[in-house]
Amino acid sequence: MKIVYCILSIYNSGGMERVLCNKANWLVDAGYDVSIITTDQKERTPFFSFSPHITHYDLGINYADLEGLDIARKTIGYLRKQREHRAKLAALLYQLHADIVISMFGPEVGFLYKIQDGSRKVLEIHFSKYFRLQQARGGLWWAADKWRSIQDERHIRKYDKFVVLTHEDKTYWGGCPNIKVIHNAATFLPSEQASLENKRVISVGRLTHQKGYDMLLEAWKLVHERHPDWKLTIVGGGEEKEQRKRQIVALGLESSVELLPPTPQIIQEYLDSSIYVLSSRYEGFGMVLVEAMSCGLPTIAFDCKCGPKDIITNEKDGLLVETGDLAKLADAICHLIENPDLRLRMGHTAAHMIRTRFNEQRIMQQWVDLFNSLLL
Structure with a gap:
């Protein structure tokens, strides 16, 4: 054919x-x-x-x-x-x-x-x-x-x-x-899973209006006030890169947030993290959720159109948050930071679900x- x-x-x-x-x-x-x-x-x-x-x-x-x-x-x-x-x-x-x-x-x-x-x-x-x-x-x-x-x-x-x-x-x-x-x-099914012990939250995607990194940074400021020892890593390039750099400085998050360029070795970035966050205003699917979950990461996502609710089972393998609610997004991140046993349980469930359905x-x-x- x-x-x-x-x-x-x-x-x-x-x-x-x-x-x-x-x-x-x-x-x-x-x-x-x-x-x-x-x-x-x-x-x-x-x-x-x-x-x-x-x-x-x-x-x-x-x-x-x-x-x-x-x-x-x-x-x-x-x-x-x-x-x-x-x-x-x-x-x-x-x-x-x-x-x-x-x-x-x-x-x-x-x-x-x-x-x-x-x-x-x-x-x-x-x-x-x-x-x-x-x-x-x-x-x-x-x-x-x-x-x-x-x-x-x-x-x-x-x-x-x-x-x-x-x-x-x-x-x-x-x-x-x-x-x-x-x-x-799933684009990959790694043989190993993230330990979920690193104090690192990750998000992957182009730096565009769609992906909502402006909202994620605002929410992260609230997280940083409660958990200053945790870091946020954003992996991606795009037209809003300079805007997001300026926003990080304006929010006083220079020591807490890092912007990394796209990398073919994205699996290792997932494995080195403990929580995945998707802050998109809208999606078509949310492939990064599948990738992160295949590495055993619990995920948090805005419940935007369309995709997250087809992938995440709320409170089983991740958390869904009302789109645009920055306080609830920050609370969800802090909830997983403060509950390591929950992180492990959700991460394990996520990896199993991806291997079964995707x-x-x-x-x-x-x-x-x-x-x-x-x-x-």
């Missing part, structure tokens, strides 16, 4: 890129022919280790070149790039003769299903339905986001299958008949079954 994935790029260290790497590598090892088509790679090296047996194509569309333009110029530029994208993608797909072509909800969403190359078309979203509006951009940008959200609802019904990551998100799409829930698999073989078999059903 020949499978093609479409994604903007694979040079970033994000969860979507990591998930694609793991899925593509698994499929190749299982004997599938896998190709990845990007639009914005610009010959940059992939962050994760993709199998050498995967074929890569870059169309050179470069949507990212439009960043920073005003809405009028960006719209005109986007429409031009869309025409170029559709023509180049169609030409390549006619050459490849794929069985399955999968869009990871990139700019091809509005036209991929129209390309009559003989393949079955699958759309998978790594965000939630409301991800555009959750950016909370104002003015004409809000109107544009609203319009594109409406278009999303129209386009998804045109695909042979639409895959979402959570049961929560499925409920938001209005009974779409072609929808299916497939969780992301192991790669189980999740990938769901994808194989989906592919086979489309080709019957």
Whole structure:
């Protein structure tokens, strides 16, 4: 079976890129022919280790070149790039003769299903339905986001299958008949577990508005006042890095918080920690929760749309906190700091749950079954 994935790029260290790497590598090892088509790679090296047996194509569309333009110029530029994208993608797909072509909800969403190359078309979203509006951009940008959200609802019904990551998100799409829930698999299942003895709390993700690190730092100030011997480590890069650095200084947390760049050795960072915190305003799934829990970390997360409640069983393997409630977030962190036996019990339960529900073989078999059903 020949499978093609479409994604903007694979040079970033994000969860979507990591998930694609793991899925593509698994499929190749299982004997599938896998190709990845990007639009914005610009010959940059992939962050994760993709199998050498995967074929890569870059169309050179470069949507990212439009960043920073005003809405009028960006719209005109986007429409031009869309025409170029559709023509180049169609030409390549006619050459490849794929069985399955999968869009990871990139700019091809509005036209991929129209390309009559003989393949079955699958759309998978790594965000939630409301991800555009959750950016909370104002003015004409809000109107544009609203319009594109409406278009999303129209386009998804045109695909042979639409895959979402959570049961929560499925409920938001209005009974779409072609929808299916497939969780992301654990990206690793380490043989050892965190001791949970280090006085270290960790959070991993890009430094963006979505991830809510501004809120985490405000909550951490409250934690620091009660437990000054504990440290917070944030692993990730992004456009808000300098803002967060200034916030750390303004809150007087220079000795209590460290910012580390993305690292391929993220497992060791988890193993060296005792609590994981996710402070996102919104998510598509929350892959970092699965990663942390697979290392035996108890987790604390804002109960945001979408993902945390599909992964964390509240008060069993972690704690869910009302989104944006900084006092409750601080209290939850302090609760686990002050109760080491609870940390151990939740961490053990978390590791077991991940191995049961999110192991790669189980999740990938769901994808194989989906592919086979489309080709019957």
